[in-house]
Amino acid sequence: MTTIAVRARITGHVQGVAFRAWTRVEAERHGLSGWVRNQTDGSVEALVIGPSAEVAAMVRALHKGPPAARISTVDTEKIEPDTEVRDFRILG
Template sequence: MADSIVVTARVTGRVQGVWFRGWTQAEAERRGLCGWVRNDPDGSVIALIGGPEAEVRAMIATLHAGPEAARVAEVEIVHLDSDTVDLPEGFNVRR
């Protein structure tokens, strides 16, 4: 679909131990997005997010706030070629 995009997002700050992954999954599912989210050993949270461009952009904006206990310092976005990324069905939390 021409209006679909896929991005990776790296979120830094106080983002582990504050329910960031579960919150991200709920927000992505609410928007009908596909992908996954996981904690990174460096303390950040990494997400692969794909779907309609408007919904992905709205999700990116939401990541800047995060759940209530989070303190987001930065959200780094990398746009990927949606034709070459194998997105899972739905949105999963990875361990």
């Protein structure tokens, strides 16, 4: 099982719609670690780490988001996994 990490930037109507809480629930459901946080420009940034198939499923989920969200774009970048990250957190 290969562990990968993806950093995602999600734009659209993604703040004030419980996007971070939804992301944490989804990530935990997929057995992923990482974090999610609001950005000052109105976007949300997330780091997801785990098995490649589960990370891919999470990225697909980010394109939908929670019911109140309206996703414009999801930009992703594969990065080196941080093996120190063990759970999924909401950072801010």
